[in-house]
Amino acid sequence: MLPFQTLIPIDRNSTVPVYQQIANALIKLIRDGIIKPGSSLPGSRQLALLLDVHRKTVEAAYEELFIQDWIKVVPRKGPQVSQHLPEVRPHNFVPAVSSTPYTQPANFPFYTFGPLASLPGGGKKLRPVINDGLPDPRIAPVDLLLREYRRLFNQSSYKRFILTGDQAGSVSLRTAIIDFLSDTRGMTFNLDNIVITRGAQMAIFMAARMIIRPGANVLVGSPNYFMADAIFRQFGANLIRVPVDDHGMDIEFIEKFCKKQKPDLLYIIPHHHHPTTVTLSSERRMRLLQLIDQYGFPVIEDDYDYDFHYSGGPILPLASAGHNGKVIYIGSLTKSLAPPIRIGYMIAPANFIEQATQLRRMIDIRGDSLLEEALATLFKAGDMQKHLKRSVKLYQQRRNILCELLEQELKDVVTFTKPQGGLALWTKFRKEYPLSEISERAANNGLMISDGRMYDVDGHHFNALRIGFASMNEKELEEAVGLLKKSVK
């Protein structure tokens, strides 16, 4: 008999169960030819004594080997190694511990998408980063949200709900959003016009998936939100660049295009266009509604930033007006909470939402139904509305502080227009100060900023940076602008 007690090492501190360790060791011995096919193995009582384990443990190991066809159990003779299995190139399917089947690159055909431009990342270290317009999670009611989550989770009446939830998203949250958009945007719609998504991003992805066929003509701003461009492109869209000036997209350009050819889709960010933060003027808004009416093309209205407006009230969305169901309206609650909590929504005619809901199921089944319920509770109690009011006040102050700092410290280096709203300031650097060089120097000075290249389209180099002011307090803004100044030359 083989010296099983030395051949089968057992590590009682391992997270692998002992029976599994025994089974794995036996497989290795069979594979390595140390235990021969057809040979008998010791009975479980005997092996248990040898290995100083309980007999049941050895029985479990043998059961595993039996299930995996490594051994057969011969009545009155005990376990016996199978004849046929281990001989058929066993090295092909028993992994050596050192096998790394993933070290080779995938060499079958697959679509590629990148590399996409990326914003300066984080890591856990406290290092100043200029992001492109994120909210400040420190002021978000996340504690409250988690407390609600926990309360609902432990409430027995939510058991079924935890298991399933509604496919289009929590009914309570959808109802809360209906009320909220009615109050703030004058929008009127029903439960079957809204699906909850993982942030505005997923809603853009889904609408694009549904509308864009390869070769579709999609009108987008020049420049545009680069992640939307990436989505449209990977679905095979042909991007038509619409100029964007201080009053938003050039609607005359769109009209001229329509006269030649009906666009398959228009993607527009009327409030605080990304990246330039300009707002579509009400005159252009009206003209655009006429064009939609006249030519009947679908529109994705990405209104991720509507709730953050500082100078008077924001102009009502296209979606609030009469548009015969042509406008797919997309919004986000992530900007009102914290980046990890991704909740957005899509508003559209019922037949579109019904299909979007099916697509949503294919993508990720559904959202976090308890998180959605918890958030609905915050809306119902008015906590979200209060939080939004506080945020708007605070972010407006931070916008003002940033503008003053830039005026003081970088007057000859940058130009900008104070944005009416949003969480970022579109900061254009004079061409003597190329951002590619500044961003490198900044990194050396400990400040992470983007080189702005992701905004460049059609050979136009903007040499501009979105400075997200909302996530930084006064001290942090001073520090960031100070480091930026230090990195200019």
Next chain:
Amino acid sequence: MLPFQTLIPIDRNSTVPVYQQIANALIKLIRDGIIKPGSSLPGSRQLALLLDVHRKTVEAAYEELFIQDWIKVVPRKGPQVSQHLPEVRPHNFVPAVSSTPYTQPANFPFYTFGPLASLPGGGKKLRPVINDGLPDPRIAPVDLLLREYRRLFNQSSYKRFILTGDQAGSVSLRTAIIDFLSDTRGMTFNLDNIVITRGAQMAIFMAARMIIRPGANVLVGSPNYFMADAIFRQFGANLIRVPVDDHGMDIEFIEKFCKKQKPDLLYIIPHHHHPTTVTLSSERRMRLLQLIDQYGFPVIEDDYDYDFHYSGGPILPLASAGHNGKVIYIGSLTKSLAPPIRIGYMIAPANFIEQATQLRRMIDIRGDSLLEEALATLFKAGDMQKHLKRSVKLYQQRRNILCELLEQELKDVVTFTKPQGGLALWTKFRKEYPLSEISERAANNGLMISDGRMYDVDGHHFNALRIGFASMNEKELEEAVGLLKKSVK
């Protein structure tokens, strides 16, 4: 002067700010022709007196009208209604409160996907539902997870992390999964081989998006997980049905196909095939690995259920063996937690994962980075492993209870094979007992079950139901089987 105090109703209990109410009322008056283009409006002090509000409130209302181009401010003359704007078909863009632009169906072209088969849903009411294999959230360490989440959120060193996070998912969680899959599956891979997704579902969606071109030949089981079929179909795949028997997919069928034509993709669920719960035998597994080696086609290995195995240990995944980077391995942690907490992963060669990460960004930017960090902490402390052990023990008991109940109560109605693992039992009803009728009667008796039609493919009517046993305790299982029995005739 117009009787502004009656024309401008102010509701101090409304959630719409007073200045906004004033602005909206003035817009309505201009639109309705009551206030004429070019006419002057009262000064802010005067209007404030009339309306009994603070002067600043009126100023804010005027500022809003000014921003929206409804009025201009003439020096020393006060606000004056614009000449040009309101005359250009103003009824087109000012929403009446009752306007419902979404009542019309979307009538532009878009892809449709459904209706997809759907499982019996929940709602919040406590009503017995037989699901198709969900875990029991009551035993999940969700309280612990939320406590960790809250602790990390309030830890200042996580601030940057909250804002950004890693694009492929939390490094801590990916590291924890590397260790976990090494312990439990003998898999060896690195950080650049794994991306965190929203459940296994998103991983399937992403892999399909990357691999499937219209007309691609995709081998799938007959029957197969219907949501995977739906994904493949909507990307234009041609589904080739591979027979599935008691030992899993028919590998000889695959070989015959390969001899004619190289498949573009194989989708396989080796453990507890969905819906039939059979496990691929190790002999077939070996044969399949040889075919992958010989013909070099990519494989999606959906191993959502691996961690729940009751009879001995599970057979190692294809991904553990040498496959030259051909196997995209997909797993889920949702089944080990609770349905709302959707966390899964995709393991693949680095170049595939890099592109999948870019696609993931387009879909939803990233996951909940704090939830991922919190879950990593649970792995590190061994809490997840302990929870899994407890779950396996409990679910095995529940499987046994269900099998006994079916034997006792429905012996002449159903046939089934006791599954070696997983969270559901594939229950075949004799053809004298059509599920379509039983499910209707069950609904009347207060039990929600599927009619099993979503599993039917290629005209094959299985008349079978997946009975998820994991989420029901003994009493609930008895109740469900009792109601099922009552509904049989």
